[in-house]
Amino acid sequence: MPSRPEIxxxxxxxxxxxxLAMSLRLALARRNAGIFRYLRTPDIP
Known part of the structure; x- marks a missing residue:
């Protein structure tokens, strides 16, 4: 493949x-894990 500047x-x-998308996905996954951990612990016994 010819190495052209625009390519x-x-x-x-x-x-x-x-x-950027990978780091954003990692941050969202970390935040979602925190939300799921919060949702997994029931407030009402």
Whole structure:
């Protein structure tokens, strides 16, 4: 594959978006785990 500047720029943009999406998904998973842990403990005995 020829390394053209616009393709490499697009690749870095896609890579940045993927890294941001992965970190956001990890943060959401951590937050959801906290919410599920809170929901799993019943307030009413």
């Amino acid at each position: 490499s720029g697009l690749d870095t943009l896609i890579e940045t978006i993927l890294v």
